[in-house]
Amino acid sequence: MRIYEQDLKELNISVEEFDNIISHIYDKTAEEMVVLAKAIKSGAHVLPTVKRAFERVLAMRQAERQEAYNIYYNR
16 A cells, blocks of 8 residues: 555645545445445546545455455455
8 A cells, every 4th residue: 555645745635635535434334435435446437536545444444344345456
């Protein structure tokens, strides 16, 4: 996984903005995370910042969001 600072630089986003997106995704239920994982995997247009934040949340909450993790990473 990329380091946090690398994400900020690549996405050209402030710490506050990225943290807000991460927080919003972090608060989603397991079911909402599954829906988002399926949408991203099916090719839905998702902003790169949202996708990267989603990946960070999956890494943080893998045990609690295992189904979404498996869908997203094809496991």
